[in-house]
Amino acid sequence: MMKILVVDDDPNILELVNIHLSQAGYTVMKALNGFEALKLVEEDFPDLAVVDVMMPGMDGFTLTKKLRTEADIPVLLLTAKGELEDKEKGFLAGSDDYVVKPFEPKELLFRIHAILRRYDKAVDLFIQAGPMNINRQSYEVSVGKKVLLLPLKEFELLSVLASKPNYVFTREILIERVWGYDYEGDEQTLNVHIKRLRDKLEKLTAEVIISTVRGVGYKLEVSSS
Template identity: 85%
Template sequence: MKILLVDDDPNILELVNIHLSQAGYEVIKATNGLEALAFLDEELPDLAVVDVMMPKMDGYTLTKRLRAEADIPVLLLTAKGELEDKEKGFLAGSDDYVVKPFEPKELLFRINAILRRYDKAVDTIIEVGPMKINRQSYEVSIGKKVLLPPLKEFELLSLLSSKPNHVFERDFLIERVWGYDYEGDEQTLNVHIKRLRDKLPEEVKIVTVRGVGYKLEVDAP
């Protein structure tokens, strides 16, 4: 997934870029609102992280433009924490609000939460080979066979199927499915992957990428 990161502070820009990249996101960096809008002609990000206090165009104005022109979710990043500022941000169309200084894990958690909400609103049906995944009914159809896998298995399969052939890092999968504050070990992920493999049609495979994570592959008909 692509995230548009907009902040005029180069230190914040680089810090957030590092953590988002490590979490598996593709980051598009911009130092002001006008630069951010210029990217929309070539790139359509899945979410924008926007600083409020910027030259040329403040974050509130940029949020309105992003929602009007690209209709993408926006998380505001600011040093202001007063209720009026939060209200102004939400009225501009932002989905959430993080106050500086912040813990990078909290930022990732909030980004994941926003993307989860939008995941439920779009791409209700995912088709991968002979398999159909219904995100609304939580059903997986393989031909005439309908499966109702446990919730975590379903979320994991939906995530892997959303981008076939894309390698998802183990940490990213754990954070997206179990939450950023999950304190268990990676064995839980391994067990869920094994259970999913036993349920998938032979044309669909979950491949282990050693030292990195997993990807879903579909054999050509």
């Protein structure tokens, strides 16, 4: 699962970003300043960092430069200013993109996803959920010697659900992750794909099922035989 380091001296912004990233299926590492962030990086390596520019002690530009030069971690800057000078300083420090406060959570998620794709980190190539293996290179789903080939959208949907077994993904997040942020269709498309996946998984294994969490979304449950 992708790990995102979020660094902001405002606890409210920190928690807001944490909630939206967690709902999107990311694992979140939180730090209130640059020094905390660097200590966290020594203990666990994130796939991307979301860094506030205006922080006491060590500003976002300095932290970005350290994260890029010392650990080569992609960085998205959060800034309260939209001035050209700040953008220039951010890019010169090594940031990959920036979002201006106040921001829409969807825009933040879209930009994070875009950076991860650029670094080929947006998805794990191999996912395992119980006895089920998903190979994102060959687009095969297998249990033992049984192999299942799925249409692309069904495969992407199963991959998202399997990336975090027993985690409840909201309907909105599933639609955004599989069909994109600009999808204009209705939720019936998701319902149809879930039904088809359930039918196919039933024939593949009894240990992996897709459960409905009423009023919220879906989760992939793994049980031992």
